[in-house]
Amino acid sequence: MKQTDPEKLVRARKILRELKEARGGSLLESHKVMANDPNLVNAFLQQYINCTKMDTSIPKKYRELIVMAVGMATGTATTMKVHSKIAMENGATLDEIFEVIRIIFFTCGVTKLLPILEQLDVFEPVDEA
Secondary structure (H helix, E strand, C coil), X not given: CCCCCHHHHHHHHHHHHHHHHHCCCCCCHHHHHHCCCHHHXXXXXXXXXXXXXXXCCXXXXXXXXXHHHHHHHHCCHHHHHHHHHHHXXXXXXXXHHHHHHHHHHHHHCHHHHHHHHHHCCCCCCCXXX
């Protein structure tokens, strides 16, 4: 199903433009699906702004590692993938990301560890040689 109400579509598209600008020019497919409900996508936009643009004390690298960890703990592949890449773009190292993975393994167990390693596509396996 897709939103067909012209008024809601106008509002949703306006909010998507604002979200795209706030995110630096990119949207995820999930944002566009969310826009079927302008109130939902607006709530997401406001939370995004509150957590990333206003009164931030934690440096961006660490905020992204935290969000990545939440994605790992909840099994949300998009969250762990997107935010691991942003964390690395902001200086996170292989060792820091794997430290987070160890923490998730310790607190959540192997049932979270294996999907993380299978879905996190930014690292290459070590050769057996």
